[in-house]
Amino acid sequence: MIGSAVPRKEDAALLTGRGTFVDDIQRPGLLHMVYVQSTEAHALITGIDTSAATALPGVVGVWTAEDFAELPARPSVPGLERHYLAGEKVHYVGEPVAVVVAADRYTAADAARAVEVTYEPLPVMATLEAALAPDAVPIFAPLPGNLALEQPVTPDDVAAELDAAPRRLRARLVNQRVAGAPMEPYGVLADWVGNGVTVWATVQAPHRVRAEIAQVFGLARHLIRVVAPDVGGAFGVKSSFMPELFLAPELSRRLGRPVKFVETRREHMTHTYHGRDQVQEVEVGFDENGAILALDVTITVNIGGVPDPVGIGLPTLTSYMLGGCYRIPKIAARYRSVLTNTTPTASYRGAGRPEASFLIERVVDLVALELGKDPAEVRKVNLIGPEQMPYQTPFEGIVYDEADYPAALELLLGELDYDALRAEQERRRADPGARLLGVGLSTFVEMAGFGPTPLFEQFGYLGGWESANLRLQPDGSVIVLVGTAPHGQGHQTAMAQIVADELGVPFEAVSVFYGDTAVVQEGIGTMGSRGMPVAGNAVRQAAVEVADQARRIAAHLLEADPDDLVRVGDGFQVKGVPDAAVPLAAVVERSFKPHLLPEGTRLGLESTAYYEPKNLSYPSGAHGCVVEIERDTGRVHVVRYVCVDDCGTVINPMNARGQVHGGVAQGIAQALFEKVSFDAEGRPLAASLEEYMLPGMLDLPRYETHHIETRSSFNPLGVKGIGEAGATAAPQAVVNAVVDALAHLGVRDVEMPCTPERVWKAMHHAS
Amino acid sequence: MRVEITVNGRPHEREVEPRLLLVHFLRDLLSLTGTHVGCDTTSCGACTVLLDGVAVKSCTVLAAQADGCEVTTVEGLGGPDGLSPVQEGFRQCHGLQCGYCTPGMVMAATALLAERPDPSEQEIRDGLKGNMCRCTGYQMIVESVQWAAANGGAR
Numbered sequence: 050m051i052g053s054a055v056p057r058k059e060d061a062a063l064l065t066g067r068g069t070f071v072d073d074i075q076r077p078g079l080l081h082m083v084y085v086q087s088t089e090a091h092a093l094i095t096g097i098d099t100s101a102a103t104a105l106p107g108v109v110g111v112w113t114a115e116d117f118a119e120l121p122a123r124p125s126v127p128g129l130e131r132h133y134l135a136g137e138k139v140h141y142v143g144e145p146v147a148v149v150v151a152a153d154r155y156t157a158a159d160a161a162r163a164v165e166v167t168y169e170p171l172p173v174m175a176t177l178e179a180a181l182a183p184d185a186v187p188i189f190a191p192l193p194g195n196l197a198l199e200q201p202v203t204p205d206d207v208a209a210e211l212d213a214a215p216r217r218l219r220a221r222l223v224n225q226r227v228a229g230a231p232m233e234p235y236g237v238l239a240d241w242v243g244n245g246v247t248v249w250a251t252v253q254a255p256h257r258v259r260a261e262i263a264q265v266f267g268l269a270r271h272l273i274r275v276v277a278p279d280v281g282g283a284f285g286v287k288s289s290f291m292p293e294l295f296l297a298p299e300l301s302r303r304l305g306r307p308v309k310f311v312e313t314r315r316e317h318m319t320h321t322y323h324g325r326d327q328v329q330e331v332e333v334g335f336d337e338n339g340a341i342l343a344l345d346v347t348i349t350v351n352i353g354g355v356p357d358p359v360g361i362g363l364p365t366l367t368s369y370m371l372g373g374c375y376r377i378p379k380i381a382a383r384y385r386s387v388l389t390n391t392t393p394t395a396s397y398r399g400a401g402r403p404e405a406s407f408l409i410e411r412v413v414d415l416v417a418l419e420l421g422k423d424p425a426e427v428r429k430v431n432l433i434g435p436e437q438m439p440y441q442t443p444f445e446g447i448v449y450d451e452a453d454y455p456a457a458l459e460l461l462l463g464e465l466d467y468d469a470l471r472a473e474q475e476r477r478r479a480d481p482g483a484r485l486l487g488v489g490l491s492t493f494v495e496m497a498g499f500g501p502t503p504l505f506e507q508f509g510y511l512g513g514w515e516s517a518n519l520r521l522q523p524d525g526s527v528i529v530l531v532g533t534a535p536h537g538q539g540h541q542t543a544m545a546q547i548v549a550d551e552l553g554v555p556f557e558a559v560s561v562f563y564g565d566t567a568v569v570q571e572g573i574g575t576m577g578s579r580g581m582p583v584a585g586n587a588v589r590q591a592a593v594e595v596a597d598q599a600r601r602i603a604a605h606l607l608e609a610d611p612d613d614l615v616r617v618g619d620g621f622q623v624k625g626v627p628d629a630a631v632p633l634a635a636v637v638e639r640s641f642k643p644h645l646l647p648e649g650t651r652l653g654l655e656s657t658a659y660y661e662p663k664n665l666s667y668p669s670g671a672h673g674c675v676v677e678i679e680r681d682t683g684r685v686h687v688v689r690y691v692c693v694d695d696c697g698t699v700i701n702p703m704n705a706r707g708q709v710h711g712g713v714a715q716g717i718a719q720a721l722f723e724k725v726s727f728d729a730e731g732r733p734l735a736a737s738l739e740e741y742m743l744p745g746m747l748d749l750p751r752y753e754t755h756h757i758e759t760r761s762s763f764n765p766l767g768v769k770g771i772g773e774a775g776a777t778a779a780p781q782a783v784v785n786a787v788v789d790a791l792a793h794l795g796v797r798d799v800e801m802p803c804t805p806e807r808v809w810k811a812m813h814h815a816s
Numbered sequence: 817m818r819v820e821i822t823v824n825g826r827p828h829e830r831e832v833e834p835r836l837l838l839v840h841f842l843r844d845l846l847s848l849t850g851t852h853v854g855c856d857t858t859s860c861g862a863c864t865v866l867l868d869g870v871a872v873k874s875c876t877v878l879a880a881q882a883d884g885c886e887v888t889t890v891e892g893l894g895g896p897d898g899l900s901p902v903q904e905g906f907r908q909c910h911g912l913q914c915g916y917c918t919p920g921m922v923m924a925a926t927a928l929l930a931e932r933p934d935p936s937e938q939e940i941r942d943g944l945k946g947n948m949c950r951c952t953g954y955q956m957i958v959e960s961v962q963w964a965a966a967n968g969g970a971r
Contacts, residue, residue, distance in 0.1 A: 056907050063915030064903040064922065066850015066890035073849035153844075155833070232854045232862055232916040232950050281852070281916025282950050314855035537914030537951050703910045707956055711913060714953030738859035738948070746941040746954045 050546040050556050051766075054703035058541040058561070068279040071236035071249050076307035079238075080109055082297060083157040083310070085147040085164045086320065087139035090175060090354075090390035090731025091188065092168035094138060097147055102163040107156035109304060111164060113147045120265055120299065123290050125358045126198060128191035133292040138171070140188055140354030141391050142732055143319025148296055150308060173390050175731035177328060177351055180389045188354060188388045197352060198361055198386040202368035203443070207334070207381040210343035214334025218419055222411055223800050224404045224780075226326035226351065226725040227718075228735070229397045230743055231536075233281020234312035235321055239297035241305075245272030246298045252277050253288040254574025255534050257510060259566045265295050266302075270566075277564035280536035284715070285396030287536070288576045289322050289357050318736045322360065323725050324397020326351040327367065327404050335416050339427035341377050346408065348384040353393035359508055360394045361386045366401030366496065369444045373409035374454040374494045374669060375431035380443045390731040396576065398715055398776040402495045410491050410781035411798070418792060423471075424785065425462060428492050429455065439762070446504075449494060449667045450697075450761040450769065457693045457757050458492050461671040464691050464755060470675060478793055484677040484686075487790025491672045491782035497770030498582030498666035498763075505573070513662065515584040516570050519548065519591035520655035521599075523641055525634035526558040529591070532572020533584040534564040538772060539704045540580060544588045546700055547766070551592035552599075553616055553633065570657055578668065578770030581700055586764045587660035594656035602654075603636045605647055666761050666769040670694040672713070674782040678790045683809030685721055685787055687750040692778070695757040697769035702756075705771050710752050712775020718744045719776075720783035724802050742802075819883040823848065824892030832879050838872075839863045841879035842889060850890040850919045854948070861947030864920035865889050871927035873920075873946070890919035893926065901968030902926050902961070911960030913951035921947045925961045929970035935961070 062068050099111040114136040122130035135146045147164055151157035174180040174188065180195040187194055211217055238249040245268065252258050255275040263270045280287065293310045301308040312320065327350045334343040348364045364384035371380050417427040433440050435453040442449065470488050477483040499505050500513015516532040529544055545559035562568055573579070603621035604611040607629050614621045620636065623629035639645055640654045675689040692709055699705050722742040726734045735741040760767030780801060787803045788796055796811045820829045823846060830845055842848045842865070851874060854862035858876040865874045866888040874887075893900040899907065902925050912918040921944065928935060928943035935943065940961045941954070949957060 057910070059915070060907045060912060061899075063912055063918055064890075064899060064906055065894060066848070066919050068850075068915050070849075070852070070916065072853070073843075075847070155835070230950060232860060232914070232948065233852070234854070279915060281854075282914040284950070314857070314860075537912075539913070707910045707913055707952060710953035710955055711951045715950075737857045738855045739857045743859075743948055743950070745945045745948055746958070747945045749954050751955050752953065 050549040051698065051700055052702065053546065054701060055542060055546065055556060057539050058545065059539060070233055070279050070281055071238055071251050072311045074238055074249055076238070076240055078306045080150050080152060080304065080306050080308045081154040081157045082300060082308050083149045083161045084145040084316065085149065085161045085166065086316065087135060087142055087144040087146050089139055089168045089170065090142050090173045091171040092139055093171060094135065094146065094166060095169050096167040098165040099147070101165070102149060102160040105156060105160050105163060107152040108160045109150040109152065111147055111149050111160065117299065120295060125356065126361055128189055129197060129356055131290065131355050133296055143392055144355065145292055145320065150300055150304065173731045175390050175727045175729060177349055177387050177389065180387050188390065195388040196385055197356060197388050200384050202365060202382040202384065203380065205381060207343040207345050207379050210379045211332060211334040211345060214342045215336045216419065217332060217334045218415060220331045220412065220415055222329040222331060222408055224325045224327040224329065224407055225801050226323050226394065227397065227723045228318060228323050228725050228741060229284040229286035230741070231282030231284055231286065234314060234317040235287065235291060236311040237293045237297045238307060238309040239301040240307035241298055241301040246301065247274045247276065248298060249276045249278055250294060251280050251287050253283050253534055253536065253576050255564055255566050256532065256572045257574060258294055260511065262295065262298060274567040277534040283536040284398040285324065285400050285576060286322050289359060289395045314738055315736050318741060319392055319733050322357055322393050322395035324394060325404060326394050327364065329408050331408060331412055333412050333416065337420065339416055339420055339422055339430045341375060341416065341431055343379045344371060344377055346371055346382045350384060350386050351389050351391065351394060352386045353389060353391045355393055356388060357393050357395040359396055363396070363401040367405040369447045370402045370405035370496055371409060372442050373406060374433055374492050375409065376433050377443065391727050398712065399495065399773040402773065403777040403780060406493045406495060406777045407781045410493065410785065414785045414788065415797065418797060424490050425458065425467065428458060428490065432458065432492065448664060450763045451759050452667065452669045452695050453757060453759055454492060454669060457669065457671040457695060460755060460757065461673050461691060461693045464753065465673045484679055485790040487676045487678065487786040489674040489782045489784065489786030489789055491778045491785065493672065493778040494667050494669040495773055495777040496665050497578030497668050497773065498662055499577030499579050500583060500662045501664065502661060510573050512573060514573065514659045515579065515587045516572050516657065516659050517584065517587040517591040518570050518657040519588065519595050520653065521595065521637045523638055525554065525637050527552065527554055529559060529561045529588060530569045531561060531563045531584050531588055532569055533575040533580055535575045535580060538575065538580050539701065543581065543700045543704060544585065547585055547588050548592050551589055552596050553619065578772040580772065581766065581768040582666045582764055582770045583660060583662055585700065585768055586766050587658050589766055590658035590660050591656045594658060595654050598654050599633060599636050602640050602646065603631050606631050606636065606639055662764060664763045666697065666763055668694065668696045668769040668771060668774045670774060670778060672778040672782045674786040676783065676786040676790055678787065678808060683805040683812060685803055685808060687717060687783065689753065690717070690750050691753045693755045693757060694771065694774055695759050696771040696774065697759060697761040698767040699756060699758060700768065706754050708771045709754050709775045712773060713752055713779045714744065714749050715776045716779020717749060717783055720780045720801050720803060722748065722802050817880060819879050821879065821882045822886045824888060834880055836879045837875055838877040838879050838882050839874035842874065848889050848891050852916055852919060854917065859948065860917070861924060862917050862920040864923045864947060866923060866927055871924045890922055893922065900926070901971055902929065902964040905960040905964035905967065909956050909960040909963050911952065911957045917947060917949045921949060921957060925964065926970050929965055933969045934965055
């Protein structure tokens with residue numbers, strides 16, 4: 050079944066309206082919780098008048114920060130611990146200031162509007178420049194300024210290497226702030242009964258949420274059940290701490306009734322973490338052939354007003370991946386994490402790695418432009434060869450697994466018909482009536498399959514492993530429990546394909562469950578493209594162990610040595626003796642008959658496996674984008690988008706194609722459309738889907754997808770992960786194409802998003 | 817105020833607040849939770865239902881406006897013998913990932929095929945431009961609708 054494009058097991062429920070998303074769940078006596086959000090970006094709270102709100106019929110109560118003072122703050126960098134509601138001051142527009150509970154959501158919304166908060170304004174620092182200015186006011190008083198963290202990632206600089214390089218250039222690249230914007234906003238339903246609580250929540254890591262709730266309330270973990278039901282997209286933004294994960298349980302405890310919180314889209318756009326928002330200062334040394342000799346990078350990341358601990362450290366991952374798929378002998382990197390009066394930033398699809406891929410791919414194109422060489426040729430000069438794999442990068446512990454980067458580029462150039470495109474580009478440039486044509490390349494590698502544990506525990510997780518329990522039912526069918534908590538990736542289907550192959554059972558005979566801490570043994574979660582590389586291998590390992598148990602019982606049944614059995618059709622056979630065979634179903638039934646089993650045999654066929662990856666995995670590939678640009682408006686049209694991906698073994702080609710499409714769509718959207726921005730007073734300018742340019746069907750192209758399958762030697766399945774590859778590869782493929790289309794006009798860079806206005810200005814003001 | 821709305825062939829009479837949105841009438845009063853809410857501004861289309869056969873965004877229709885009308889939600893498609901052609905097309909062509917936009921997308925596609933049984937790719941993209949999906953990048957949704965057009969259409 051591995052490699053087969055079977056339709057998904059998930060779809061029947063989701064297509065008929067019988068999925069279960071958090072807001073679909075009703076409980077008797079349900080109450081609704083709504084935030085009162087800050088309207089100011091930086092201000093002291095001088096008063097909160099709740100009298101009008103509490104007087105409304107149906108309102109149960111209004112609570113402010115002091116009502117939750119006994120709950121321990123969320124841990125972070127010392128001085129930056131997060132409380133549940135804003136206390137003495139607010140740090141960004143949208144920060145929760147108070148919480149209202151009412152009998153229905155309309156009344157709760159009315160009451161939230163009736164709460165009167167008075168503010169004494171403080172200077173607003175909505176940009177990196179303002180926050181780092183000498184006269185800037187520290188947003189968090191315990192810190193001397195707004196620089197939350199200054200981190201050298203490498204011990205040395207590359208000043209000597211840059212001095213020795215025949216050529217060098219500098220660039221300042223901006224990876225703008227975007228919103229993950231899953232179609233389902235964040236939601237939590239908490240029902241505290243007796244001395245424990247059940248929480249349904251739109252989260253990517255239910256066991257971790259259980260651990261955090263346990264820690265905050267001082268409860269043993271068995272008293273808490275966290276369920277991530279159907280989750281309507283997440284893209285990393287549902288992996289961070291949200292105050293409602295704790296406020297809803299606490300209010301349910303106090304009120305003795307279930308409490309539900311579901312964001313509106315406006316709340317989501319201002320309250321839930323954004324992604325990216327890096328400024329990158331780069332200097333690169335290279336030779337006349339285009340070989341890159343040294344790279345020096347300083348990253349400044351905007352972590353917003355009440356920073357997320359993961360968001361503070363994400364540029365570490367950017368730094369590790371700065372070399373891309375190239376042999377760069379020496380890299381120096383450092384980063385600064387800066388507080389501003391904006392919504393906090395944290396993980397978003399790729400979480401730090403797309404920023405690195407964007408940087409190095411733009412740099413390679415700039416080198417090509419500087420030398421007057423073709424960007425494809427400069428890539429070929431620098432690509433790591435397949436014979437160099439596994440490849441030790443300049444960063445300790447960052448070792449790329451097997452891949453053939455040059456082959457991916459060659460396949461891409463062939464599929465693009467690259468030389469013909471270059472000829473067409475020249476023809477268009479000479480014809481003032483024709484749209485300009487640009488071709489952008491992106492040879493990328495990203496980091497996936499998070500763990501292993503020493504790395505992943507730094508992000509607050511119990512481990513970097515993943516778990517699976519597999520047990521055969523007495524009729525020969527299979528139940529699998531897996532520790533990941535997917536939100537669209539198709540784990541019910543892909544895991545069943547793995548089990549079908551390892552255990553020799555039909556795909557239809559396997560059911561996969563996840564996302565419920567009362568059902569699933571310990572688990573870590575779905576993020577960092579760890580579904581197949583980590584959880585998939587845990588499922589495989591459990592299946593291998595159960596198959597081995599079955600073999601021993603079959604051998605006993607057939608009165609043979611286990612080593613003399615071979616797998617046939619639906620069971621086992623003694624090698625060379627077709628009559629001496631037993632179907633798996635008979636073996637399972639026998640496994641439940643203690644009196645017919647050898648003394649000391651454990652009943653049933655079942656295993657719980659924990660798979661700890663020895664290393665990360667490194668999905669890679671080559672993407673190419675062809676754009677046309679309208680000369681009179683600057684509007685960019687993506688006319689072709691070609692992907693070559695190497696995610697190792699492909700479990701389900703249809704699912705893999707879907708993951709590539711979705712990631713590429715988000716990457717194109719970042720390149721051309723999306724930006725979360727604030728005015729000078731820190732007021733959000735993209736707080737709804739009317740203002741935030743989420744692309745629709747007319748905005749995105751057809752995608753041409755191709756695969757190279759190089760098995761990874763780092764895990765038994767040979768998989769690498771595919772969820773974040775598209776989002777990692779696409780932004781620079783598009784931007785490189787836009788700049789390429791305009792290069793003859795002297796354009797060297799266009800900042801994302803490449804809106805018609807920006808492109809038009811670049812065309813007319815290029816030096 | 818009192819409204820009578822026929823949903824998926826069954827009449828429902830309820831006392832409602834004049835400001836009650838049709839989507840909340842369906843979800844909260846009738847427990848038809850297949851219709852989803854993804855935004856507050858009529859932008860995303862997750863709440864698309866058919867109102868007297870026309871695709872509308874039920875987050876921008878008052879229950880009062882639907883008084884006396886017939887509404888079809890995703891729960892009203894298909895039947896005991898299985899999925900509707902549009903639903904089956906989405907399954908065959910992997911036109912959904914997380915499934916949150918899917919009911920609205922399926923309803924909009926059903927309305928499109930009722931009007932244009934054999935749409936071109938451009939007509940599909942035009943017809944569904946008001947429905948947003950964050951997972952698929954849309955191409956496999958286009959392929960799903962093409963599959964449905966070739967296998968039974970808007971039934």
